[in-house]
Amino acid sequence: MTLGMINAHPVVHAKKERVARSEDLHSDDALDALDVFDILPPVASSICFLLDLSTELLEFDSVRDIKDPEHPYSLEQLSVLSEESIAVDEKLGRIKITFTPTVKHCSMATVIGLCLRVKLIQSFPPHFKVDINVSPGSLADEEAVNKLLNDKERVCAALENPSLRQLVDECLYSNELYSL
């Protein structure tokens, strides 16, 4: 059984003042992956990270600092992982990921978790079971976010939403374009 725990280098970004959100986010609505998309600025390139996974290593790569002049959010406000840990049990076929979003907004954590799940599905054989959680203490509503991220039906339904799917795909693939 191989168990690897890696903490990537925390990516340090200068934090700017948070822009006040005008929407009133009720705890159930805020956690809905579909509602989350409605809230986010519709520019996929504003969230940009890549997880390069081999069976044991997680290399945290390129969080891009691309400013989007059309929207009030700068990239660092939207980005992403400060550190994450991954445990892989190849024999049992289990993966457990715990991540710490730098932004404390639960909607962001949901989208990040969704991207993580898609990336893992693409990187590992189909029989692998994946559990994704935010690291304890990183979010006020972490129980609710964890529940959503690990509800297979909710994840499937969210990924059938073409806009959300496009967002996730661009998050995962756009880095390839920039690295060329």
Next chain:
Amino acid sequence: MELLDGELELREIQKLEGHTDRVWSLAWNPTGTGVAGMLASCSGDKTVRIWQKGPSGSWDCSAVLEDTHTRTVRSCAWSPSGKLLATASFDGTTAIWERVGGEFECVATLEGHENEVKSVSWNASGSLLATCARDKTVWIWEAQPGNEFECVSVLQGHTQDVKMVQWHPFLDVLVSVGYDNSVKVWTEDGDDDWHCVQTLGEAGSGHTSTVWALSFNSAGDRMVTCSDDLTLKIWDTSQNPSETSGDGSGSWSHLCTLSGYHDRTIFSVHWSRDGLIASGAADDAIRLFTESKDRMVDQPSYKMLVKREKAHDMDVNSVQWNLKEPKLLASASDDGTIKIWELSEVSKLVEHMLLQEFAAGTGVDRHQTF
């Protein structure tokens, strides 16, 4: 030779392939044709497939219901007459298909839910249909002549996504379960006035995570629920909820909890006519439970009879006993396949093999222990 007489196992009869995405749900036609009938399956590939046992004895896909739903088909249910199939989809609609010979025609589309419909169920007489969705509501539809369906009630009460609805086997009592960890019982107060008469397990005996499915036994006096909290719960449903005082205290109660048997989410549970409970879980396994006739214990208790590991290559999403042949079980999985299983006694199987050896003259020592 040491053999446990009457030890049971699930023998794989056939693997049904055809769907191009995960299979979410299954439904056996209650009337069916031929000996064992007809099976409907629905999938993330947006289609519904109908499977029937052919003259050769193997199950074949006899129809593909497509070009109707525009997203995952999550659940399907046959009307009690077996003539209609209702299919619930993430596209927010529920389609009604009529069986004409070997063909199926979509005769109605029920719209109204705000988002993904998760489950559909017909009442015992086929006069009512219930659907539930991520919009937290349960809708009750009345079947009218000419395949018309009218929504007679929208039930509010769940605080989150509703995962499944199921009618009592003979009473017009509806149960819904969901993401809010609750099990709700709904009855009608005469004239389309439906309300929740009880929420099960609020006082600590309830599930502690999403409840995915429920199933009544054939007598309707027991119900089993399964959950993301890794337990199965058995409930005493012998009292008619319509006949209670309606002060919210309710008449159904918790009987027992089966814990420690599953280590991942249990997605499906189904109670056979013979009293066996089948569970399908995210650890790719199928388990069978039965009531333990242990006279030492006052309270009814249940024990696991069979555990079929690696029943599929991925999560088991649905398990359904055949309604006419109680030893036949169908299962559906994320791996895109459906499997037909037969419950059989191990000893009989081995004894049969031994008799065959004798007949062939290979002279197997019957007292040989292996």
